[in-house]
């Protein structure tokens with residue numbers, strides 16, 4: 621393990637998207653001795669397609685907005701250890717010990733008075749046969765990123781929330797034919813098969829000529845070797861297996877918090893880190909912000925505000941810190 625000149629930092633920020641970069645700007649302006657350790661720059665913000673609800677900017681791509689967050693923090697001289705994924709957090713007295721690895725296997729260890737966890741969320745997988753083998757060969761978890769690759773083809777979006785509906789709507793303008801598979805029946809109780817979907821999106825989907833909704837459809841297998849060729853689902857009423865020819869499968873069945881490395885700090889049943897209104901966890905010196913927390917709405921402006929709250933709370937904590 622590479623032992624860095626393991627000086628004690630005031631703060632380590634984990635993640636470099638809306639929450640992490642906002643926290644970094646505030647920490648820098650208060651002259652904290654800190655570093656941002658992150659897997660990538662931009663996180664889900666960079667994958668958000670066009671963003672039209674970041675106050676002050678009418679229209680910007682998520683990628684560009686994420687770059688602006690990064691540039692803003694860099695303008696204060698913030699140091700980013702990029703490409704490093706946190707694998708472990710430990711606490712020794714009042715000092716936090718953070719271990720991170722990059723994809724080459726290089727390990728770094730940091731010691732810090734406080735931590736802000738701003739590590740966001742990642743898409744849930746279906747668990748269908750062959751899904752793993754066909755990842756990036758037609759199976760995608762980000763329609764905004766990969767949708768344009770399927771121009772004129774047939775695609776299937778799997779899911780029953782807004783993200784799935786938005787995926788199918790986007791694909792309706794790109795692909796020649798789009799299936800959307802929901803496990804729910806088409807009833808009033810299930811909001812027409814999309815219990816967590818907004819009606820405005822459901823109405824739009826239903827009005828699309830090239831979109832076919834498959835209700836009570838449980839995706840079982842994705843078929844293909846070098847690329848996706850078809851999808852097999854179980855009709856949940858008859859239990860018959862049915863096959864549809866598709867070249868792309870968009871999976872939108874929810875997100876999982878990037879909190880597996882968090883050992884100190886209470887998590888809820890979904891794995892979200894529980895924070896109070898000051899972004900404090902129940903582990904002293906550990907703060908959390910943005911989508912990785914139990915904040916009820918996952919949005920860029922909310923994550924950024926959370927990042928600011930976490931930074932200000934961390935500053936209060938650091939000012940009183942004793943070894």
Ligand SMILES: Cc1cc2nc3c(=O)[nH]c(=O)nc-3n(C[C@H](O)[C@H](O)[C@H](O)COP(=O)(O)OP(=O)(O)OC[C@H]3O[C@@H](n4cnc5c(N)ncnc54)[C@H](O)[C@@H]3O)c2cc1C
Nearest residue numbers: 635636637638639659660663664665706740910911919920
């Ligand atoms: C398709 C899509 C469209 C969206 N559109 C909008 C929109 O129009 N408007 C809006 O307000 N919101 C939108 N959102 C939601 C928005 O993207 C999130 O609310 C926002 O990205 C949350 O920011 P965050 O900083 O909390 O986390 P993230 O953006 O998820 O960033 C997490 C950061 O942590 C890093 N990280 C993760 N795990 C580790 C680890 N173990 N070690 C080190 N670093 C780690 C990542 O590399 C990343 O830098 C959209 C989301 C999606 C998926």
